[in-house]
Amino acid sequence: MKNSLGWYCILVECFFSSLLWAQEITTVFHADQSILLKNKSIFSETIDIDTVAIGSVKINEFFEPALMMTYGVIRINNNLMHGFDRMLKSNLQKNAGPKRKVDDVVQYLPTVTFLGLDFMGVKAKNSFKNRFLYGTAAHLLMGITVNIMKNSFTVQRPDQSASNSFPSGHTATAFVGAELLWQEYKDESIWYGISGYTLAAGTVFFRMYNNRHWFSDIVMGTGIGIASVKLTYLLFPLIQQRMREEINRLVLQPYMMVYTKVYPYG
Numbered sequence: 001m002k003n004s005l006g007w008y009c010i011l012v013e014c015f016f017s018s019l020l021w022a023q024e025i026t027t028v029f030h031a032d033q034s035i036l037l038k039n040k041s042i043f044s045e046t047i048d049i050d051t052v053a054i055g056s057v058k059i060n061e062f063f064e065p066a067l068m069m070t071y072g073v074i075r076i077n078n079n080l081m082h083g084f085d086r087m088l089k090s091n092l093q094k095n096a097g098p099k100r101k102v103d104d105v106v107q108y109l110p111t112v113t114f115l116g117l118d119f120m121g122v123k124a125k126n127s128f129k130n131r132f133l134y135g136t137a138a139h140l141l142m143g144i145t146v147n148i149m150k151n152s153f154t155v156q157r158p159d160q161s162a163s164n165s166f167p168s169g170h171t172a173t174a175f176v177g178a179e180l181l182w183q184e185y186k187d188e189s190i191w192y193g194i195s196g197y198t199l200a201a202g203t204v205f206f207r208m209y210n211n212r213h214w215f216s217d218i219v220m221g222t223g224i225g226i227a228s229v230k231l232t233y234l235l236f237p238l239i240q241q242r243m244r245e246e247i248n249r250l251v252l253q254p255y256m257m258v259y260t261k262v263y264p265y266g
Contacts, residue, residue, distance in 0.1 A: 088208070115135060168213045175226050
């Protein structure tokens with residue numbers, strides 16, 4: 001388990017760094033270089049070609065998802081909590097009808113809305129490029145976490161079809177999208193975020209209705225999904241700004257040398 005967590009931390013760090021370096025280098029080298037020769041004062045400033053990603057997450061916002069994930073981990077070896085899982089399953093399955101596969105589609109709808117709502121005239125907090133980066137980072141962070149935990153903990157599904165029940169990947173995916181919607185559009189209207197969480201709640205219901213997950217799997221998946229987005233919105237702007245300052249320094253110095261050579265002072 002320790003080795004898995006160590007590799008997980010390394011993968012997350014490498015992912016964030018490589019994604020942001022790629023973005024910043026591409027942004028700088030695709031800028032209009034003629035701007036650098038039009039104004040001498042440009043060399044005393046930093047390049048600001050694309051908007052820096054905007055985040056709005058505070059540390060105390062991690063309390064709820066951390067509580068959910070703590071519940072999920074404690075449940076693994078807790079017979080009392082597993083008994084609660086079985087009771088919920090029994091009550092839900094008592095009157096269950098034919099299984100519905102709607103959760104396989106609904107889990108992605110909040111993320112699709114998060115990317116596309118801006119094109120329908122609703123102003124998002126970030127540009128499409130930054131939203132795409134946020135969404136990609138959050139989903140990959142969630143996916144890595146879910147898969148490591150599925151391989152680390154052997155929990156049989158309620159329908160006994162497999163031993164990878166914990167945590168729920170469908171739930172984590174749905175709540176990543178819901179939290180992305182909330183972060184980007186809550187300043188326009190809280191109802192955009194509420195609609196995303198409503199879709200995520202529908203995914204949760206059908207995962208249990210279809211007898212694919214325990215309640216604790218759902219709680220853990222919810223915590224992972226929300227925390228993945230909050231962590232992305234917390235770290236991305238900080239790392240991006242640091243990288244932008246470093247790239248500005250590396251790029252502007254060669255241009256200053258060229259400028260001085262072609263247009264000598266005096």
